[in-house]
Amino acid sequence: xxxxxxxxxxxxxxxxxxxxxxxxxxxxxxxxxxxxxxxxxxxxxxxxxxxxxxxxxxxxxxxxxxxxxxxxxxxxxxxxxxxxxxxxxxxxxxxx
Amino acid sequence: xxxxxxxxxxxxxxxxxxxxxxxxxxxxxxxxxxxxxxxxxxxxxxxxxxxxxxxxxxxxxxxxxxxxxxxxxxxxxxxxxxxxxxxxxxxxxxxxxxxxxxxxxxxxxxxxxxxxxxxxxxxxxxxxxxxxxxxxxxxxxxxxxxxxxxxxxxxxxxxxxxxxxxxxxxxxxxxxxxxxxxxxxxxxxxxxxxxxxxxxxxxxxxxxxxxxxxxxxxxxxxxxxxxxxxxxxxxxxxxxxxxxxxxxxxxxxxxxxxxxxxxxxxxxxxxxxxxxxxxxxxxxxxxxxxxxxxxxxxxxxxxxxxxxxxxxxxxxxxxxxxxxxxxxxxxxxxxxxxxxxxxxxxxxxxxxxxxxxxxxxxxxxxxxxxxxxxxxxxxxxxxxxxxxxxxxxxxxxxxxxxxxxxxxxxxxxxxxxxxxxxxxxxxxxxxxxxxxxxxxxxxxxxxxxxxxxxxxxxxxxxxxxxxxxxxx
Numbered sequence: 001x002x003x004x005x006x007x008x009x010x011x012x013x014x015x016x017x018x019x020x021x022x023x024x025x026x027x028x029x030x031x032x033x034x035x036x037x038x039x040x041x042x043x044x045x046x047x048x049x050x051x052x053x054x055x056x057x058x059x060x061x062x063x064x065x066x067x068x069x070x071x072x073x074x075x076x077x078x079x080x081x082x083x084x085x086x087x088x089x090x091x092x093x094x095x096x
Numbered sequence: 097x098x099x100x101x102x103x104x105x106x107x108x109x110x111x112x113x114x115x116x117x118x119x120x121x122x123x124x125x126x127x128x129x130x131x132x133x134x135x136x137x138x139x140x141x142x143x144x145x146x147x148x149x150x151x152x153x154x155x156x157x158x159x160x161x162x163x164x165x166x167x168x169x170x171x172x173x174x175x176x177x178x179x180x181x182x183x184x185x186x187x188x189x190x191x192x193x194x195x196x197x198x199x200x201x202x203x204x205x206x207x208x209x210x211x212x213x214x215x216x217x218x219x220x221x222x223x224x225x226x227x228x229x230x231x232x233x234x235x236x237x238x239x240x241x242x243x244x245x246x247x248x249x250x251x252x253x254x255x256x257x258x259x260x261x262x263x264x265x266x267x268x269x270x271x272x273x274x275x276x277x278x279x280x281x282x283x284x285x286x287x288x289x290x291x292x293x294x295x296x297x298x299x300x301x302x303x304x305x306x307x308x309x310x311x312x313x314x315x316x317x318x319x320x321x322x323x324x325x326x327x328x329x330x331x332x333x334x335x336x337x338x339x340x341x342x343x344x345x346x347x348x349x350x351x352x353x354x355x356x357x358x359x360x361x362x363x364x365x366x367x368x369x370x371x372x373x374x375x376x377x378x379x380x381x382x383x384x385x386x387x388x389x390x391x392x393x394x395x396x397x398x399x400x401x402x403x404x405x406x407x408x409x410x411x412x413x414x415x416x417x418x419x420x421x422x423x424x425x426x427x428x429x430x431x432x433x434x435x436x437x438x439x440x441x442x443x444x445x446x447x448x449x450x451x452x453x454x455x456x457x458x459x460x461x462x463x464x465x466x467x468x469x470x471x472x473x474x475x476x477x478x479x480x481x482x483x484x485x486x487x488x489x490x491x492x493x494x495x496x497x498x499x500x501x502x503x504x505x506x507x508x509x510x511x512x513x514x515x516x517x518x519x520x521x522x523x524x525x526x527x528x529x530x531x532x533x534x535x536x537x538x539x540x541x542x543x544x545x546x547x548x549x550x551x552x553x554x555x556x557x558x559x560x561x562x563x564x565x566x567x568x
Contacts, residue, residue, distance in 0.1 A: 055366035067149035070119035072133045088128040089234035096228040
C-alpha cells in the first residue's frame with residue numbers, strides 16, 4: 001500500500017529535526033518525501049523472515065580502546081570558534 | 097486504600113580515567129571546557145571508539161544485578177535537541193543493552209529483604225553541564241562523554257521510604273564493586289523516579305516522572321509529596337496527568353515541567369560509527385572474577401561468622417574497605433565482637449579527633465589486632481587500652497612496643513603489688529587504723545590510692561584480695 005506523507009506527519013518530522021518550513025515548502029516536500037517513502041515500501045516487500053538485521057557491514061571484531069587519557073590539545077582551538085565565551089564557558093541564549 | 101508503584105532510573109558515572117568514546121580526561125571539578133575534543137564536542141567526521149574499561153565495568157554491574165548478559169550489545173543514537181549535547185544525539189543503548197531482566201535483594205529492615213527486579217542496564221555517554229543565569233545559559237562540556245551507566249528498575253518499590261532504602265543500598269553496592277564513587281553531591285550517582293498510584297488491586301496507574309533528585313532523602317520526600325498530591329486528586333475525582341515534574345528542594349514540592357508532547361520520539365537507530373560489542377569468553381571470565389560478595393550477603397556472613405549484633409554488622413559492612421579491615425583484624429586477634437566495638441567506639445572517636453580516615457591513620461589492622469589481644473589476654477586493662485590507642489595515633493608505633501616503652505603492662509602478681517601496698521599503708525596510716533577499728537567505708541579510698549600509685553595498671557581483683565588479707 002502506498003504510504004502518503006501527509007502534511008501533519010511532515011510537520012511533526014520537521015519539528016523533531018528542528019527545521020522550519022513555509023507552507024509552500026511543506027507542499028512540495030510532501031510530494032517528494034512520499035516518493036522517497038515509496039522506495040522503502042518497495043524494499044519492505046522483500047521477504048526477510050529469519051534474517052538478522054545488518055547494522056554494520058565489514059565488522060570482524062570488537063573495536064575498543066584502552067582507558068588512557070590523551071591531553072586535549074584542541075580544547076582551546078575549539079573554544080576560539082565559540083561565538084561568545086565567559087570564563088571558558090560557552091555562552092548561549094537561555095534555553096531553560 | 098491505594099497501591100503505590102515506584103520505579104527508579106539510576107545513573108552512575110563509571111570509574112574510568114578517560115571518557116567513554118574518546119580519550120579526554122573524565123574528571124570532576126576541572127576548569128570548564130578543558131577536557132574536550134572534537135569527538136565529545138560532536139564535530140563532523142570524528143570517530144567514537146569504545147573505552148574497554150567502561151564496557152567491562154558495565155558488564156560487572158549487570159552481572160552483579162543478576163541480569164541476562166547480552167552476547168552482542170549494540171549502541172544506538174537517541175536523538176534530541178538540547179545544548180547539553182552538541183551532537184544533537186546521545187550515544188546510548190536501546191534494543192540490545194548490556195544486561196536485562198535482573199534483580200537485586202535489598203534489606204529494608206532487620207531480617208526483611210525485598211527483591212526488586214531490574215529492567216535493564218545500559219551504557220551511554222553523559223551530557224554536558226549547563227548553568228542558566230538571566231538571559232543566558234553557560235555550557236561546560238567537560239562532563240560530555242563521561243561513561244554513564246543507567247540502571248532501570250521495574251516499578252517494584254512501594255513508596256518513598258523503600259526508594260530511599262533501595263538507593264542507599266545501591267550506593268553501597270556500586271562502591272563495593274568499585275565501579276563508581278556513588279557520590280550524589282558531585283552527580284556521579286543520579287536518580288529519576290517514576291510513580292503511579294491506584295486504588296488497591298487496580299494495578300499500575302498513570303505514570304508521573306520526577307526529576308532533580310540530588311539525594312536519597314529528596315527521593316523519599318518527593319515521592320511522599322507525589323503520593324499525597326496524587327491521592328488527593330483521586331479523592332477529588334481529578335484525572336492524573338502523565339507528565340514530568342521537578343523536585344523543588346527549597347519549597348519541598350514537585351512542580352510540573354512543561355515539555356513538548358511530540359519531543360518524546362527519540363528515533364533510536366543503530367550508531368553506525370560503533371560496531372556491536374561481542375563479549376569473548378575471556379572477557380566474561382574477567383567480568384566474573386571482578387564480582388564481590390555483595391553488602392547484604394557480607395553483612396549476614398559477618399553476623400554468623402563473628403557473632404556480631406545487627407548494629408555491629410551494619411556498621412562494619414558500611415564499606416568494603418571497612419569490612420575487609422574488620423575481617424583481617426578479627427582473624428588476627430580471634431576477637432570479632434571486641435574488634436567491632438573498638439571500631440564503632442574509640443577508633444571512630446580518635447579518627448574524628450585526629451581528622452583521619454582509617455586507611456590513612458597509623459592504626460593498621462595488625463596494630464588494632466595487637467591492642468585487642470593485649471586487652472583480651474589481660475596484659476593491659478581497659479583504661480590503659482584506651483590510652484594505648486591514643487598513643488598509637490600520636491606516636492605511630494606498635495602497641496606491643498608502646499606497652500613496653502611506657503611500662504603499661506598490668507600488675508597481676510602479688511610480689512609486684514605488695515611493695516606498693518605497703519607504701520600506701522605507710523602514707524595513709526590513719527586510714528589504715530580507722531579500717532582496722534571497723535570503718536570499712538574507707539577501704540575504697542585505699543583501693544583508689546593503690547590504683548593511682550600504679551597508674552591504673554593494678555588488677556582490681558588482686559588489689560581487693562591483698563587489702564582484705566592485710567586488713568583482716
